Amino acid sequence: MVAVLQVRTAPRARHRALLEHLDLSDVILIGHSVGGAEIARYLARHGENRIARAAFISSTLPFLKLTDDNPEGLPEARLQATLNAFQTDRPSSA
Incomplete structure (x- = not known):
């Protein structure tokens, strides 16, 4: 199954809940600019359990x-x- 989700300003706590609710696995996260910080933050807080790969494109990391x-x-x-x-x-x- 392929699902494309665009998450711009949803509270970060919802990212994990969304993946669990949709029962997504082997997810590929792609972040551009500040989206890269969101990916780094997600992985640091929730680990790689449902994540297959992450791509950082011209990203601004959290610090x-x-x-x-x-x-x-x-x-x-x-x-x-x-x-x-x-x-x-x-x-x-x-």
Whole structure:
């Protein structure tokens, strides 16, 4: 069975519930941009039980904040502004 699901802003807790509800296995997750962070977060929290493969396409991984050990990160104010833009008007912020 092949199913294509596009998940943009669903709460993360629903991702696992959706896979279980549909009884999907051997799922291939494909994430572009911030979608890559969602995949990384899902795998870290729920493991690979139903997942066959994951593809990260031009992904932004979860840790973006500027710190001493991440000198290429974003300053806190800019990071928050970017995250707020994603949450309030994702199509315009892409």
